[in-house]
Amino acid sequence: MSKLEIVSMVKINGVWYRQEEVPEDQFKKLLEDKITESMQNLGFRKDKEPEPDLL
Numbered sequence: 001m002s003k004l005e006i007v008s009m010v011k012i013n014g015v016w017y018r019q020e021e022v023p024e025d026q027f028k029k030l031l032e033d034k035i036t037e038s039m040q041n042l043g044f045r046k047d048k049e050p051e052p053d054l055l
Contacts, residue, residue, distance in 0.1 A: 007019075010027065010030060012030070
């Protein structure tokens with residue numbers, strides 16, 4: 001049986017990168033920005049930034 005490998009990739013400036021290749025803090029910021037954008041497209045709004053120690 002073949003081994004299944006699931007890879008998380010992110011596209012930055014038109015180039016695909018494995019999640020492991022992107023610095024963790026940069027990846028978190030990209031993900032936060034994308035989630036915020038998606039939620040705003042659905043009609044939600046972000047009231048306040050989360051506390052830094054909760055991240």
